[in-house]
Every structure is written in C-alpha cells, then in structure tokens.
Amino acid sequence: MRITIVGCGDVGTALARHWRRQAAGERQQPMTLTLTTTREERREALEALGARVLVLRADDRDALAEALAEAEVAVFCLAPGGDRAVDAAAYAATYRDSFRTLVDLMPDRPRLRQIVYTGSCAVYGDAGGDWVDETTAPDPRDDHGRLLLDSETLLQGCRTAERTVCLLRLGAIHGPGRQVLHRFRRLAGTTRPGDGASHCSWIHRDDVVGAIATAVEQRWDGIVNVVDDAPLTVADLLQRVCEANGWEPVQWDPEQPREQPPADRRIRNGRLKALGYRLRHPQVQLPLLRRLDATLFDTVAEQARQSPRLRRNHNLHAEADPVQRFLNVLQPGTYVRPHRHQRGRPGAGFECFVVLQGAVGLLLLDAQGEVIHQERLEAGGPVQGIDLADGQIHTLVALEPDTVMFEIKEGPYRPASDKDFLTAFPAEGTAAAASLEAAWRERFAEA
Ligand SMILES: NC(=O)c1ccc[n+]([C@@H]2O[C@H](COP(=O)([O-])OP(=O)(O)OC[C@H]3O[C@@H](n4cnc5c(N)ncnc54)[C@H](OP(=O)(O)O)[C@@H]3O)[C@@H](O)[C@H]2O)c1
Structure with missing residues (x-):
C-alpha cells in the first residue's frame, strides 16, 4: 500500500516508525511511505523511516500533488506549532489553506481511496460540562475552533463513493517527550483564576498512532473521537500531578478575573470502541516519582x-x-x-x-x-x-x-x-x- 503522511512531527513520525516496525515483523502487506516535513534539517531523520521524504508546505499545490502522486492513503498530521500556542492566522495557513489545496487536487487523484486527518475535539466548543459524542453538533467558540471545523468541512467534501474520509478528533496529547508533568511544573504553588472544575480529555500519543493505523487498516469513514476513558477536571489533574511529584499544590481563586473560562466538555469514545479499537492507555497515568532536579x-x-x-x-x-x-x-x-x-x-x-x-x-x-x-x-x-x-x-x-x-x-x-x-x-x-x-x-x- 502506498501511504503519504503529510506532517511528520511527533505523531506523524511515531506513525511512520510504527508501520516500519510492523513491516519488519512482516505482519502486514508491504507499505511504501512518503513522509513530509517543512524543514530540510529533518529530512535525514525521516529518510530512515520512509521510501521518500519531501520538504513542503501542504498549501503548495505542486508540492502536495507530488506528495500524493501515487498515494492510496493520505494521512494528515500537520500542526502549526506542536504544543506551542499560535494565533488563528497560523491555523488558517496550516489547516484551511492546505485542505483547500487538497480539495483542488482531488479530481486528479482517483487512486486516493482514503484520507485520514488528526483533528481536534476543540470543534465541540463548550458543553457546560456535559458529555458530547460524534452526533453532537460542533459549536466552536473561538477562531481556532472555527478554522478547525472549516477544515473538517473541506475534508468531508473530498469523500466519494470510492474514497473514505476519516476525521479523528483527538483529545490533548500526552506521552513520550510531552509528559503531562512537564506542562504543569510551572503552575505548582501558584493561584489560578476560577475553580478548576472544567473537564479536559486526553489521549496518549501511542493511542493516536494506534487509532490512525487501525483507521487505515479497516478503512474507517466519518468522525471518530480519539480520547481516553476518563476526562479529568483541571483541578483534579493538577492536584494529582502536584501530589505525585511532591510539588506545592495549585490554589484556585474564583474571584480572580479571567478573560474566558475554559471550555468544559466530556468527550465520549464509544464509537472508537465500537469500531474495535482497544486503548493501550485508558487513562492518564501519572508516574509515581519525584525528580531531584x-x-x-x-x-x-x-x-x-x-x-x-x-x-x-x-x-x-x-x-x-x-x-x-x-x-x-x-x-x-x-x-x-x-x-x-x-x-x-x-x-x-x-x-x-x-x-x-x-x-x-x-x-x-x-x-x-x-x-x-x-x-x-x-x-x-x-x-x-x-x-x-x-x-x-x-x-x-x-x-x-x-x-x-x-x-x-x-x-x-x-x-x-x-x-x-x-x-x-x-x-x-x-x-x-x-x-x-x-x-x-x-x-x-x-x-
Ligand atoms: N497537541 C495536541 O495536544 C493535539 C490535540 C489535538 C489534535 N492534535 C493534532 O494532532 C496532530 C499531530 O500533532 P503533532 O503533535 O504531531 O504536531 P507536531 O509535532 O507539531 O507536527 C506537526 C507537523 O506538521 C508539519 N507542518 C506544519 N505546518 C505545515 C504545513 N503548512 N504543511 C505541511 N506540514 C506542516 C510540521 O513540519 P516540521 O516537521 O517542519 O515541523 C510537523 O511535521 C496535528 O494534526 C494536531 O492538530 C494535537
């Protein structure tokens, strides 16, 4: 099977490594991987994982056409800045402009039989703490979320009788190199505005990879939430992180002014499970250790x-x-x-x-x-x-x-x-x- 992974950052690279390992174990039909990055300096590392490495931005029509030239499956794992917060314009340039370019190319790509995209649960917006699933109407509450929803709409337009389009809506990713611990170290001992009662859904990087691989193997179609079993309140998560590390706890002050309370929603993963995927990390596991650093x-x-x-x-x-x-x-x-x-x-x-x-x-x-x-x-x-x-x-x-x-x-x-x-x-x-x-x-x- 010929697969192109557009955007080999953390997830895309882990996915390529997963398929390479599988191929080495001869557990499936051989795959020919085309991998993309926007940076020349990443070429060498990716060459060890794929047959072809292209340095491109996906809004470049000719470059994307080349990347998808022979592809039967295209996996889009692109993101503007990893865990770094970026403005809505960067989202527009990364997601919307890339998928407009993709839509434009579709008539010339009859071989492409599946598109998989790692999107975000941000499209659901705020549900006041209620549970949401794939049937819940998205209601993004900021420009970032609206751009992600526009991007999903563009991708949905690529579906044909011969081509499936699978939109994986991911929770916040944790895992190697992006441990929950590290993100919150700076919050220990501080007082935060609000009460920390809003929920957040998480997913381990290995389960993101597992879900994408299964989506390709089984030709999933439509929207699938890829989150773990246990949404956590921010206060609960921070308390557990601080306790596990022996850090000063985080205090909450509902009186402190804040620009906008965080979106509060609990994401269901019933469809993911109904499709037969078994989570390797059903909930965020906090390593029980304290660093002497x-x-x-x-x-x-x-x-x-x-x-x-x-x-x-x-x-x-x-x-x-x-x-x-x-x-x-x-x-x-x-x-x-x-x-x-x-x-x-x-x-x-x-x-x-x-x-x-x-x-x-x-x-x-x-x-x-x-x-x-x-x-x-x-x-x-x-x-x-x-x-x-x-x-x-x-x-x-x-x-x-x-x-x-x-x-x-x-x-x-x-x-x-x-x-x-x-x-x-x-x-x-x-x-x-x-x-x-x-x-x-x-x-x-x-x-
Ligand atoms: N972080 C989270 O918690 C979270 C939550 C929900 C969903 N997601 C989604 O999960 C996916 C994977 O995230 P990740 O952590 O692997 O991100 P990442 O490590 O930042 O990797 C992003 C990849 O996209 C490439 N890229 C950036 N702009 C591009 C463009 N215009 N055209 C083509 N490629 C471009 C980057 O190129 P370089 O190789 O040059 O850097 C990199 O390879 C993304 O689609 C993201 O939206 C993430």
Missing part, C-alpha cells in the same frame, strides 16, 4: 537562604515512614550543633549522605568534643558522600552556596529522640555558635 534544588536553596538557620530540609518521606529520605540544602554560615544518632537497636543510628551540589566540610568529634577527623565532601569531587556509623558524633559546614545533600536515616522521625546533641556546644542562633561555625569553615580553607 535543578528546579527543586533552586527552590529549596532559596528557602534555605531566607531561613534564619540558613538551611532547609525537603522531605521525600512521610513522618511515619521507616526510612527517612530527604534533601538537606545548606548555605555557608549555617551552624549544625554537634550530635549523634542513636536508636534502640545497634547499627540503626547510621546516617548516610551524598552531596549532589556544592560542597560540605564534615567534622567527626570524640565524646569530649575534640575534632578527630575532617573530610571535604563535594559534588563531582574525589569524595562525594559518606556513611556514618551509629553513634558517631559529627557536625558539618557548608563550603559553597546552595549546597545540596541527599540524606538517608532510619525512621520514623521522632523530633525528641532523633538527635543526641553534645550540650557542651553552643545552641543554634547564639553568637558563640556563629564564631564556632566560622572557625570550622576556616579549617577547610586551610586544607
């Missing part, structure tokens, strides 16, 4: 700078957890009163830490408070971490601004018994503590 380091380092103690813990564990795991972020000048950790069982008072950023000076002391050993621990340096035995008295100083340590101790955390301080040393916040800290830091300047 530069963004987190910067946030906690700023909190440490603002703290009178000049340090700040960021716990990864809950208070009752059997293992304490946390970041300890320190600024030079922070005073850690010498202490040891002792637990009921021998060996359980260990403390293990690794310096992830910056450097610390670690001092080990005897019971009389004399320094018996000092060690410089530095991210990327010859010694980056240490495992301290049960009962070893110690203190440390920050040798560089924004120093980040990752620590592990036995839990659960009990404030009254976690540390056994050497009371001969000054308490935190005193002038004596400040001069002692400066003297300890000085030892590492000399070394």
